[in-house]
Amino acid sequence: MSRRNRKNAPAAAPCTVTVCRGCCCGTPKIPGVDHAAQLARLRRELTGTDGRVRVTDCIDACEHGNVIVVQPSAEGRAAGGRPVWLGLVNDPDATADIATWIRDGGPGLAEPPGVLDLYAFTPSRRVRQGVDA
Template sequence: MRDYVTVCRGCCCGTVKKHPDYDHEEQVRRLTALAAASGDRLRVRTADCLDACEHSNVVVVKPRGHKPVWLGFVLQDATMDDLERWLTEGGPMPATLELNRIEPPAQRA
């Protein structure tokens, strides 16, 4: 069984236009390198749009045996460090990432 990470790269997430000071390509490179180092335990993919543009950059983590965790505003190296640590070590989501947790679009009223 694998963990999955989906990185939004649609109209708002992953664009220099909306977040000119963030290296969107480096974000995907970091996650891809982490997946390569994990053997077959982690898979990273990109999505054109996850319909949560108001929270860009959006990353969805689907840990083995758990519901997906939607994270928004993943625009800081410290947030990526916490995400990488979680994906590497497993276990519960770090409390620091709770600040980035968002509701999936289908669950919003």
């Protein structure tokens, strides 16, 4: 590969944070949560190469709203990382812990802050197939 091609080669895929904003997540059905601030904070804290944030419509795990799925980076997936589904992410501290974990490497490369274990859940295979890559 020439020097020019290496310079223009895309960076390895970062972690992806999928934030559900469907029929329940991100709506007044979950009161007392500043949903816009949660999304803005994730976007602000994950700028650059740390991770990317995408918003999706309902991913059919409404009983766990607000749902956030953290997908590993390419390097994290190669190290064995798999998508982590987090539910009931309804407080700013959880949002901060997610951002910190991703900056540290995310699934496969860094252990999540211990409190995030309380938010983790396993969705049905049908639901997972709609989001997991």
